[in-house]
Amino acid sequence: METTRDVHETVTTVYESESRRVLATLIRLLGDFDTAEEALHDAFRAALEQWPRDGVPKNPRAWLVSAGRFKAIDSMRRLKRFDSLDEASPNAEVAVTDPAAWADEESVEDDRLRLIFTCCHPALASEAQIALTLREVCGLTTEEIARAFLTPAPTLAQRIVRAKSKIRDAKIPYEVPSRGELAARLDAVLRVIYLVFNEGYAASSGASLTRTDLSGEAIRLGRLLVELLPEPEAIGLLALMLLHEARRAARTSPSGELILLEDQDRTVWDRGLIAEGSRLVERALESRQFGPYTIQAAIAGVHAEAPDAEATDWGEIVGLYDVLWRMDPSPVIELNRAVAVAMRAGPAAGLELVERILARGDLKDYRFAHAARAELCRRLGRTADARESFERALSLTKQEPERRFIERRLQELARNC
Amino acid sequence: MKYLCLVYLDKEKWSAVADAECADCGQGLRSRGLLLAAEPLHPVETASTVRVRNGKVSVTDGPFAETKEQLAGFYLIDARDLNDAIQVAAKIPPAREGSIEVRPVRELNP
Numbered sequence: 001m002e003t004t005r006d007v008h009e010t011v012t013t014v015y016e017s018e019s020r021r022v023l024a025t026l027i028r029l030l031g032d033f034d035t036a037e038e039a040l041h042d043a044f045r046a047a048l049e050q051w052p053r054d055g056v057p058k059n060p061r062a063w064l065v066s067a068g069r070f071k072a073i074d075s076m077r078r079l080k081r082f083d084s085l086d087e088a089s090p091n092a093e094v095a096v097t098d099p100a101a102w103a104d105e106e107s108v109e110d111d112r113l114r115l116i117f118t119c120c121h122p123a124l125a126s127e128a129q130i131a132l133t134l135r136e137v138c139g140l141t142t143e144e145i146a147r148a149f150l151t152p153a154p155t156l157a158q159r160i161v162r163a164k165s166k167i168r169d170a171k172i173p174y175e176v177p178s179r180g181e182l183a184a185r186l187d188a189v190l191r192v193i194y195l196v197f198n199e200g201y202a203a204s205s206g207a208s209l210t211r212t213d214l215s216g217e218a219i220r221l222g223r224l225l226v227e228l229l230p231e232p233e234a235i236g237l238l239a240l241m242l243l244h245e246a247r248r249a250a251r252t253s254p255s256g257e258l259i260l261l262e263d264q265d266r267t268v269w270d271r272g273l274i275a276e277g278s279r280l281v282e283r284a285l286e287s288r289q290f291g292p293y294t295i296q297a298a299i300a301g302v303h304a305e306a307p308d309a310e311a312t313d314w315g316e317i318v319g320l321y322d323v324l325w326r327m328d329p330s331p332v333i334e335l336n337r338a339v340a341v342a343m344r345a346g347p348a349a350g351l352e353l354v355e356r357i358l359a360r361g362d363l364k365d366y367r368f369a370h371a372a373r374a375e376l377c378r379r380l381g382r383t384a385d386a387r388e389s390f391e392r393a394l395s396l397t398k399q400e401p402e403r404r405f406i407e408r409r410l411q412e413l414a415r416n417c
Numbered sequence: 418m419k420y421l422c423l424v425y426l427d428k429e430k431w432s433a434v435a436d437a438e439c440a441d442c443g444q445g446l447r448s449r450g451l452l453l454a455a456e457p458l459h460p461v462e463t464a465s466t467v468r469v470r471n472g473k474v475s476v477t478d479g480p481f482a483e484t485k486e487q488l489a490g491f492y493l494i495d496a497r498d499l500n501d502a503i504q505v506a507a508k509i510p511p512a513r514e515g516s517i518e519v520r521p522v523r524e525l526n527p
Binding site: 123169170171172173175177181 | 503519
């Protein structure tokens with residue numbers, strides 16, 4: 001016979017594993033985010049009260065969905081807003097005969113997809129998409145998200161309120177996009193996930209733990225997306241994130257200094273993540289419908305396979321950048337390709353490409369363009385040009401570890417004069 | 418639900434879309450039962466802006482604000498939801514030359 005405390009622990013466990021699914025379904029049934037969130041809390045409160053008395057139900061998720069819905073409709077009735085509920089949800093009149101029907105595996109997975117696509121709707125501001133996704137899909141608190149993005153909590157809270165208002169007032173529908181719209185809408189979701197990942201990835205070991213957790217959160221989201229919708233680019237993005245994450249331990253020294261890829265201790269790379277990432281890249285490439293994320297992952301995969309920088313198949317990397325550039329002819333990709341060309345054919349070849357980009361006026365405020373020019377000039381012994389570019393890069397950098405790295409390079413240049 | 422699609426075009430692009438194309442678009446929407454109203458407008462040089470302050474009416478020449486893209490017309494549509502409205506807006510011919518702002522219509526509070 002379970003004690004009340006056992007049951008409360010069960011409720012906590014169920015909350016951790018099911019609350020996001022229950023929320024996703026309640027949003028569909030009740031037609032509104034805030035109403036669904038209240039219903040979710042009411043449902044779990046009811047579980048804490050009733051389960052010790054009646055036992056833990058066989059299908060906790062179905063019970064919670066049913067309880068949440070019931071309490072929401074009940075309070076709507078009391079507030080005499082039943083009419084608006086009718087408009088909002090065509091399911092409002094469905095009797096409580098088969099609660100399991102609302103919580104069966106397939107419709108729940110659909111609900112989770114509906115939630116992801118709605119939170120990442122292009123009509124919402126980009127920062128709002130990120131905040132809403134982390135809050136509603138990942139279950140992070142407003143405070144956690146605010147801390148992670150170094151934003152004041154009230155600002156973050158307002159952002160989420162405004163996003164929910166827009167969903168309601170502009171009537172952004174709670175649905176998975178049709179096949180025709182899917183590619184474009186999926187792009188928006190992948191963009192959000194990758195932005196979250198990069199927020200966590202860019203933070204160094206000196207920053208707070210929460211920023212590191214963002215990468216973990218993004219990977220969790222990526223895994224969920226692949227589980228629900230195994231589209232090639234979703235698989236490609238997950239692979240890319242895993243392959244980047246695999247190198248985390250080697251990216252910074254114990255004192256928080258930046259270590260370039262070519263200088264990293266590859267024995268501390270996470271081989272498990274690399275293996276998984278590489279498998280996913282294969283899977284995405286096989287589909288022949290891959291896109292930029294998959295190619296970027298393939299590039300990361302080539303690095304991951306190489307025992308050291310010299311042994312890296314730079315020819316293959318340049319080839320992959322060619323493919324990537326055809327998909328997305330952006331100057332940043334052109335720059336990354338130039339750096340790979342330098343590794344394959346020597347710094348002079350790479351420098352010519354980098355200077356061509358800067359001469360066009362592209363990337364003049366992009367710190368990595370100047371850092372790349374500086375590195376290549378340094379390798380060619382063009383000290384004055386290297387110093388000029390390092391100083392430009394320094395003026396553009398906002399992160400401490402990068403700043404220290406560039407300053408060290410400048411000091412080395414001064415010493416070698 | 419009603420949405421107002423406001424058509425904005427850069428001055429030089431006003432003649433980039435033929436009237437006939439816009440008429441076709443409107444007709445198509447009308448036949449699908451989506452169109453509540455649609456009108457093209459004369460350019461902003463013909464605009465007059467009216468304000469009443471402290472009981473005084475002031476009229477000035479020109480639009481309420483100088484903007485690069487200028488209001489060229491509108492379509493008031495009935496759509497199922499924002500996705501639907503976006504689909505309609507994307508097919509409005511000036512969308513490929515300028516911008517279509519899609520704004521949901523609300524009911525007046527009693």
